[in-house]
Amino acid sequence: MKKLGLASVMLALLRREFAVALRQKGEVLTPLVFFVVIASLFPLGVGPESALLLRMAPGVLWVSALLAAMLSLQRLFATDYIDGSLEQMALSGTPLGLLVVAKALSHFLLSGLPLVLMAPVLGLQFGLDGRALGILMLTLLLGTPTLSLIGSIGAALTLGVRGAGVLLSLLILPLYIPVLIFGAGAVEADAAGLGFGGHLSLLAALLVLSAFFAPLATTTALRISLE
Amino acid sequence: MLEAGRWLYVAGANGVGKTSLLRMVCGLAPVESGQILWNDQPIQSQRDAYRQDLCYLGHLNALQESMTVNENLVFTAALGGVAPEPGQIDSVLAHFGVGGRGEQLVRHLSQGQKRRVALSRLALSQARLWVLDEPFVAMDEAGVRMLADLIAAHLAKGGLTVLTSHQQVPIGNMPPQMLELRA
């Protein structure tokens, strides 16, 4: 048998996630539909006045993206936990941290990236112009990986627990607040002439921080859940 | 103290803690008192190396239902850091009586067939220590024979095995070391 390097192992895991996702398309598409529905609820709630919607747009789209990302987080480890695959992954020679990063990456590619691509369409509904849409997409692109990384901690902590879905949200949402603030604030800062560079750097910093520390917390949490 | 080529039979009534003990041996569950040593070193100090040498089969099959048998086994091998040769998986599956089902989704297999696929992981594994939790459960006679022979072959190559079972199954000519757990 041929020996495999770590990169190949990670690719194998990514391939597995994608294979499962393609065969259970509903589970991938539902959060996206959710994203659209939530974002559309806000104008219904506050009225269609265009100036108001324009001001609200970045915040509304960011909050909707947060909630949609969280929906799909529940599935991150749950199926593998139930059928015993997670146990095998924890017992394999491959470091669990690597697998966690691969899972978070696949979560970003399967749920975060589609959100980034769909946001402009919704943004148009709110009356955002091209420049604002571009900034919004950039912030989502930088922010959604962080959401996946931080979210994996919550997913690992609530494995097999009663009421895991809602509990996950309660645990993770406070931790998402900095990402929300910097992500949603960028468009408005730019509109106010303050530039969005600062916000983007802060988002990038949060991404780097969570890329370092979240896998550590998630692996610890996974091993605790597997005890 | 279990030496190369020997196997340990953990016996005890239901609920006495056989599964917990096996999970402790794997390093999954924490040990309240005492230590697990592998090659005379505690397993905590050689985590990755120990796991490379370990293959655990618990009550769960660890098979992703939405993937094919081949995909599952290739993935398991990848976790162990190896890629099987072409045809190797087919021959292993045939040996376990589920030959030709490589391209079937796991979802479409019967319980017995899923269990055999899970067991075939053992044949593909390069681990020296096998920890098996009730591997003979729900297997017919031929299946039990085949698994016993597989374990015997593994032991003959210098491997070790720890297993629990409600049935007394002879493994080759090797008598087991016994560990009886009592509540």
Next chain:
Amino acid sequence: MNTRVIHWFKFASPQNFYVLAGRMWPWFATLAALLTAVGLWISFFVAPTDAQQGEGYRIIFVHVPTSQMSMFIYLVMAAWAGFGLAFNTRLSGMMASALAPTGALFAFLSLVTGALWGKPMWGAWWVWDARLTSELILLFLYLGFLALQASIDDPRRADKACAVLALVGVVNVPIIYFSVKWWNTLHQGASVSLTRSPTMASTMLWGMLIMVVACWMYAITIALLRVRNIILERERHTEWVKHALE
């Protein structure tokens, strides 16, 4: 010197700590009661009327201590949690669990007293200033901790999971605070500082200090009492508990 080292480790066992806590809490309770009495007396009778804020400002004698304690308790909780994870001791997890409800209570009181202060001062029950908003998020973190604890049946696993959560939270608290400040200044929201009192009379400062220590004593008392209950509940299968409850 040697014997003293052995002494401390003895108390890492729940059974011994149970006895120690039983002896300690009355002292802390007395201190708490005394200091609260003194503190409240100072706040209501001794501290002068504030030139700008009249009598209503006196609520800060409760607001400031409770908000400081809520943050300090979270730190202590996270420290116990980290200790428990690192050294795999049972008592550390129990201490963290004992502190959490009190910390949540202080956070909640801080928000309520903040609102009670805000209404007469700025005409609104709630202002989204950086400190109040951060305090709200801290309350969410506490509630998350309590919820996670409640949903996991196995106490050891619950302790460890909550420990991870507390550590993740403690790392995030500065980040959250910074981002909320940023958010606040960007939107030029109510930039009132509820502790902005550059011309505080020394009696006011003394009053607040005494109240802070009083809250501290109260927190320790309640934590000791609660941890005794937790010990009894978790160790109820052991011999010494069965004797103790006879």
